[in-house]
Amino acid sequence: xxxxxxxxxxxxxxxxxxxxxxxxxxxxxxxxxxxxxxxxxxxxxxxxxxxxxxxxxxxxxxxxxxxxxxxxxxxxxxxxxxxxxxxxxxxxxxxxxxxxxxxxxxxxxxxxxxxxxxxxxxxxxxxxxxxxxxxxxxxxxxxxxxxxxxxxxxxxxxxxxxxxxxxxxxxxxxxxxxxxxxxxxxxxxxxxxxxxxxxxxxxxxxxxxxxxxxxxxxxxxxxxxxxxxxxxxxxxxxxxxxxxxxxxxxxxxxxxx
Amino acid sequence: xxxxxxxxxxxxxxxxxxxxxxxxxxxxxxxxxxxxxxxxxxxxxxxxxxxxxxxxxxxxxxxxxxxxxxxxxxxxxxxxxxxxxxxxxxxxxxxxxxxxxxxxxxxxxxxxxxxxxxxxxxxxxxxxxxxxxxxxxxxxxxxxxxxxxxxxxxxxxxxxxxxxxxxxxxxxxxxxxxxxxxxxxxxxxxxxxxxxxxxxxxxxxxxxxxxxxxxxxxxxxxxxxxxxxxxxxxxxxxxxxxxxxxxxxxxxxxxxxxxxxxxxxxxxxxxxxxxxxxxxxxxxxxxxxxxxxxxxxxxxxxxxxxxxxxxxxxxxxxxxxxxxxxxxxxxxxxxxxxxxxxxxxxxxxxxxxxxxxxxxxxxxxxxxxxxxxxxxxxxxxxxxxxxxxxxxxxxxxxxxxxxxxxxxxxxxxxxxxxxxxxxxxxxxxxxx
Numbered sequence: 001x002x003x004x005x006x007x008x009x010x011x012x013x014x015x016x017x018x019x020x021x022x023x024x025x026x027x028x029x030x031x032x033x034x035x036x037x038x039x040x041x042x043x044x045x046x047x048x049x050x051x052x053x054x055x056x057x058x059x060x061x062x063x064x065x066x067x068x069x070x071x072x073x074x075x076x077x078x079x080x081x082x083x084x085x086x087x088x089x090x091x092x093x094x095x096x097x098x099x100x101x102x103x104x105x106x107x108x109x110x111x112x113x114x115x116x117x118x119x120x121x122x123x124x125x126x127x128x129x130x131x132x133x134x135x136x137x138x139x140x141x142x143x144x145x146x147x148x149x150x151x152x153x154x155x156x157x158x159x160x161x162x163x164x165x166x167x168x169x170x171x172x173x174x175x176x177x178x179x180x181x182x183x184x185x186x187x188x189x190x191x192x193x194x195x196x197x198x199x200x201x202x203x204x205x206x207x208x209x210x211x212x213x214x215x216x217x218x219x220x221x222x223x224x225x226x227x228x229x230x231x232x233x234x235x236x237x238x239x240x241x242x243x244x245x246x247x248x249x250x251x252x253x254x255x256x257x
Numbered sequence: 258x259x260x261x262x263x264x265x266x267x268x269x270x271x272x273x274x275x276x277x278x279x280x281x282x283x284x285x286x287x288x289x290x291x292x293x294x295x296x297x298x299x300x301x302x303x304x305x306x307x308x309x310x311x312x313x314x315x316x317x318x319x320x321x322x323x324x325x326x327x328x329x330x331x332x333x334x335x336x337x338x339x340x341x342x343x344x345x346x347x348x349x350x351x352x353x354x355x356x357x358x359x360x361x362x363x364x365x366x367x368x369x370x371x372x373x374x375x376x377x378x379x380x381x382x383x384x385x386x387x388x389x390x391x392x393x394x395x396x397x398x399x400x401x402x403x404x405x406x407x408x409x410x411x412x413x414x415x416x417x418x419x420x421x422x423x424x425x426x427x428x429x430x431x432x433x434x435x436x437x438x439x440x441x442x443x444x445x446x447x448x449x450x451x452x453x454x455x456x457x458x459x460x461x462x463x464x465x466x467x468x469x470x471x472x473x474x475x476x477x478x479x480x481x482x483x484x485x486x487x488x489x490x491x492x493x494x495x496x497x498x499x500x501x502x503x504x505x506x507x508x509x510x511x512x513x514x515x516x517x518x519x520x521x522x523x524x525x526x527x528x529x530x531x532x533x534x535x536x537x538x539x540x541x542x543x544x545x546x547x548x549x550x551x552x553x554x555x556x557x558x559x560x561x562x563x564x565x566x567x568x569x570x571x572x573x574x575x576x577x578x579x580x581x582x583x584x585x586x587x588x589x590x591x592x593x594x595x596x597x598x599x600x601x602x603x604x605x606x607x608x609x610x611x612x613x614x615x616x617x618x619x620x621x622x623x624x625x626x627x628x629x630x631x632x633x634x635x636x637x638x639x640x641x642x643x644x645x646x647x648x649x650x651x652x653x654x655x656x657x658x659x660x661x662x663x664x665x666x667x668x669x670x671x672x673x674x675x676x677x678x679x680x681x682x683x684x685x686x687x688x689x
Contacts, residue, residue: 028651029281029664031642033294034481037540038489048486048545051498052588056581064577071336071576078339094314155516232339235366235395236553237560238584249504257511 055245059172066175070240073180074231081224088221099143100222105154106135106142110202111193115157119165127152141203156254159196160189164255173244180229181247279655279662282678289667289676291525294642295539297672300524301370308680310377318348318376323423325401332561333399334574343400345424346388348380353432355464356385357687358421360451362442362671364550365391371441374675382684385431387424391444392416393550398557404607405561407554408600410475410620414450421451422460436461437687441671442645445471445637446622452635453628465687468637470645470671473654476617477647479592485544485644486591488537499541506532543644543670552587555595559587566598622653629657636661636686638679640668 025031060066089097109132116125131147131154138146148154163185164170171184182190198206209215234242284292290306291297322342330341346367357379361372367388376386390397392413398405402416425433438461440448445468452466472478490499510532511517527533534542556567563570567586574580590598604616618624629635637658641651654662663682665673673679 025641026648028649028655029641030646030648030651031294032648033642033644033669034484034540037537039484040487040489043484043487045487045489047490047493047499047541048548049588051500052545052548053585054498055500056585063579067579068576074339089314153516230368232396233366233368235364235369235390236549237337237395237556238553238580241581241584249500253504253508253511254517256508257517 055249056241058244058248059170060244061172062174066173067240069175069177070243073175073178076178077224077231084221085225088225097222097225100218101226102135102139102145103142104219104222105145106132106139107197107202107205108156109135109154110200111159111196112155112157114196114200115159115162115193116155118159118162119157121157124155124157128155128157136203158186158189159192160186160251161255163189164251170248170251173248181243183248183251186251277659279658279664280660281664282666284666287666287678289665289673289678291669291672292667293536293539294640294644294667294669294672295536295543296528297642297667297669298543298644299539299672300528301672302675303525304522306677307374307675308378308677309381310374311381313377316348316377316380317351318346320344320346321424321427323401323420323427325420325423326403329400329405329561336574336576336578337399340396340399343390343396343420345390345420346376347424347428347431348376348386348388349431350380350383350385353434354383354385355435355437356387356431356433357437357439358387358389360389360417360438360440360444360448361391361394362440362444363391363547364393364395364553365444366394366396371671371674375439375441378675378680378683382687384437385433387421389417389420389444392447393443393554395553395557398554399561404603406558406599406603408475408596408620409604409607409616410446410450411454411624414447414454417447417451418454418458418460425460435464437465437467438463439467439469439683440471441469441674443472445469446475449622449625449629449635452632453625456628464634465689466632466635467683467686468635469674469683470639470643471622471637472645473622473650474617474647475621476596476613477650478645479596481645481647482544482547483591483593485540486548488540488544490537490541491535499538499545503534503538503542506534548588548591551590551592551595552584555590555599556583556587558595558599562599562603564599622657626653626657630659633661636663638663638665638682640665640670640673642667642669644670 092100109128113125113128113132116128131152134147134150134152135142135145138144168185170186174182174184174187176182176187179190201207205215209219232239236242289297290303291300322344324342333341344367359372359375359379361367361369365372367390372388376388379386392398392402393407397416397420398407401420402413404412407413438448438452439445448466448468449471452463455461455463490502493499493502507527510527510530513530513532559565559567567590568583601613601616605611622629635658637654639646639651639654639662641664651664654664663686665679667673668676668679
């Protein structure tokens with residue numbers, strides 16, 4: 001009994017130590033969180049302003065055109081794409097939609113594999129190969145994604161990243177009609193990835209979809225369905241600048257990682 | 258950790274709470290994993306400790322919009338088309354049910370993460386849910402605010418009330434049994450004012466009103482938030498800008514992990530890794546996010562009222578116009594600057610003068626002290642380590658709310674809103 005108590009006491013004590021008690025509360029119980037911070041003595045530092053101004057410096061020579069395309073995309077999304085996605089969600093059960101997403105993801109693993117190999121990322125290429133095998137064979141042509149459950153998550157790599165990996169600069173920021181934010185390097189990369197898609201013709205999809213444009217439509221709907229981005233969600237008059245920074249920085253992150 | 262001990266302590270505390278004192282939880286009984294208020298504010302509750310909520314596909318919801326200020330559409334340039342009507346989101350139960358309005362926090366859209374989480378939780382508990390953008394958000398200022406100068410809480414509450422009435426008219430077929438109201442952060446302060454307004458206008462006759470982490474003294478709160486970007490950041494010489502420093506850490510973290518995953522657990526896992534940010538860096542991050550809100554408010558309010566502080570009144574804007582020069586100017590203005598440049602002059606003109614102290618008295622919880630003390634239907638949840646509070650604020654809440662104050666030892670600013678203990682308490686109060 002005594003031992004059990006001691007044991008419980010020890011656990012409680014260690015828990016408390018791990019929780020590193022914050023500052024001692026005043027008589028109201030308030031812990032004054034800001035008092036633990038170290039502040040700039042003059043309260044005149046411009047770290048936030050400097051960082052933000054620097055983030056706004058993205059090479060964007062086509063800004064007026066880009067902004068117009070951005071507005072066009074926003075309206076297209078609002079009045080056409082999202083209503084279509086809602087209709088798609090209404091007429092298909094979730095199981096079917098997941099199957100569709102998995103199928104296109106599986107096709108997309110082909111460029112992922114090629115680009116992992118091109119960047120000499122051996123382990124990643126192996127894992128993507130394993131994904132392709134498991135998902136195509138056990139997952140019946142990719143309709144199901146057993147690989148992720150087996151601890152092989154999807155690791156997207158595209159030709160834009162490959163170019164970035166070999167030091168090709170991003171070039172000017174470009175907003176593509178319908179497709180959205182990009183830059184010169186990634187736009188080129190997109191073209192190459194489509195070429196890989198066509199050349200490899202995995203599961204005969206490229207060939208087959210040539211005769212069946214409805215498949216391309218499904219692919220487009222699925223792409224919008226699986227893209228969480230919503231225009232207006234940042235809810236800022238400066239959304240264009242914010243999205244631009246996030247896009248460029250996220251691409252850099254993907255390349256560096 | 259033996260699970261029954263804390264539970265026992267918690268029960269004792271809850272039952273002992275009926276004596277007019279605030280209901281308080283001790284750190285050990287609460288078992289919230291983030292002892293650091295800055296981490297809690299940024300990362301929120303880890304996914305496995307959140308209350309269970311229904312999946313998105315199981316929620317019958319849609320977005321609607323209201324045209325509240327038709328003449329505003331002519332004042333705004335065409336490329337602001339998206340905010341000429343006010344959007345809101347409604348999740349409806351299949352049959353008659355109580356309806357709860359959720360008011361978002363500073364600058365937040367009705368689809369912000371905290372609002373979405375509250376929606377899912379209340380929907381799961383059987384409520385119809387209406388999600389409202391904050392009166393300080395871009396869309397609300399543009400589409401629904403009469404003065405387009407948010408910050409004068411009683412006026413913001415009137416705008417909100419107008420919106421809520423318009424929503425009820427638009428959704429007149431919805432079978433509602435009772436009305437409830439909640440809000441977090443600034444939205445909680447506004448909820449208190451809306452409830453007060455409803456006592457005379459009687460449109461909704463709210464059954465329960467729940468305030469989650471409200472500012473008590475609004476001026477203290479905005480001063481605290483403005484101060485956060487003055488936290489001392491080390492090591493900027495090497496990394497360049499502050500964002501680069503954060504991105505650098507994130508890159509290294511993903512590199513160690515082997516892949517990128519942007520899920521709910523990201524921030525929590527990141528802070529547990531060796532690349533974790535310091536308190537000062539977290540404070541800077543929180544401060545920066547509020548500065549972006551301040552910039553949006555400053556710009557939109559100035560644009561609509563043609564004050565010429567950020568953007569010259571005769572500027573022509575079309576879809577191709579770069580807004581960067583105005584963005585930069587607005588970024589230099591923090592909450593205090595917005596208050597001084599835009600709110601106070603307008604408030605003086607509207608109410609025949611007055612000092613900053615008088616304004617602060619009118620727009621803070623103090624203005625409602627008697628009402629809050631006498632209204633058993635209103636409760637407040639707060640955290641002992643909330644960054645937006647100052648000395649004496651908890652004392653005010655204790656005196657005013659008594660046992661209707663639920664005080665948590667941890668959570669920072671709204672970081673414990675999804676925690677299962679808080680969620681359970683929310684329902685206990687609303688259903689009570």
